[in-house]
Amino acid sequence: MNVLGKTMGFSLGLTLIFTLVTYLLPQVKGEAPVEKKVDLDSLTMDDFVALGDELFHGKGTCTLCHKPAPLGRAPDIEGEDMVATAAERLSDPRYKGVATDAASYIHESMVEPGIYVVAGWGKKGSDDSESPMPHVNKPPIQLSDMEMDAITAWLLAKDGNEVTVALPAVEAAARAVEKSGVAARSQEPARAPEEALSRYGCVSCHSMDSRDALVGPGLVDVGARLDADEIRQSILDPAAVIVEGFPPAMPADFGDRMTVNELEMIVQYLAEKKG
Structure with a gap:
């Protein structure tokens, strides 16, 4: 009975943890795309x-x-x-x-x-x-x-x-x-990491194929310097660690704008970039 109680308690604890993580990660509502009309006339x-x-x-x-x-x-x-x-x-x-x-x-x-x-x-x-x-x-x-x-x-x-x-x-x-597509449908979530990186302006500030500094540092070898958790933190809380020589210019609202899948696609894609 004691073993059963411990097992049930452990399972309940895991459920609560996963629920908490789900609330902490950025979300996207599963609603139909909203049409945005433009009256050109x-x-x-x-x-x-x-x-x-x-x-x-x-x-x-x-x-x-x-x-x-x-x-x-x-x-x-x-x-x-x-x-x-x-x-x-x-x-x-x-x-x-x-x-x-x-x-x-x-x-x-x-x-x-x-x-x-x-x-x-x-x-x-x-x-x-x-x-x-x-x-x-x-x-x-x-x-x-x-x-x-x-x-x-x-x-x-x-x-x-x-x-x-x-x-x-x-x-x-x-x-x-x-x-x-302005008059057709609101943007649907990105389907590939490259699409997500372009959509959120990452490639405008970071070089993906070199160490050259643009607005921010080059990311060609970011996976050799940071693990997935650190990359995720740099996106969701860019002020937590500021790269030396660069001002804190990165937007802090990506967690609100990205879906869970978009965020994780970007994190895993960058984590694999070893230079």
């Missing part, structure tokens, strides 16, 4: 600016790097008047681009970030000759022209400046929306 400039705000803080992954000092790894453009900032940079003798105003400068900085690197913000060891910023119109971020225009509109409007970006034509906007 009645799209206003206010709607377009609001879309730019959403893209800047979401899909564009801009806030991973563009933060106030000392956390930022790029200029705090959200806290700057971009019309005044653009005028200052366009007059810099180091500027070699073709932009003529704030709107064209913002667009140029997204598609060709290496044309002009703001002093002090270049890739480490490049003497400000190389930009650590990815081309946002290419994978993994891959913003469309319409999405980049929306971000530009928001960056202009947020400080009360005139928005000089034109609203997209209904036909062009419809094609862009259809291509991006």
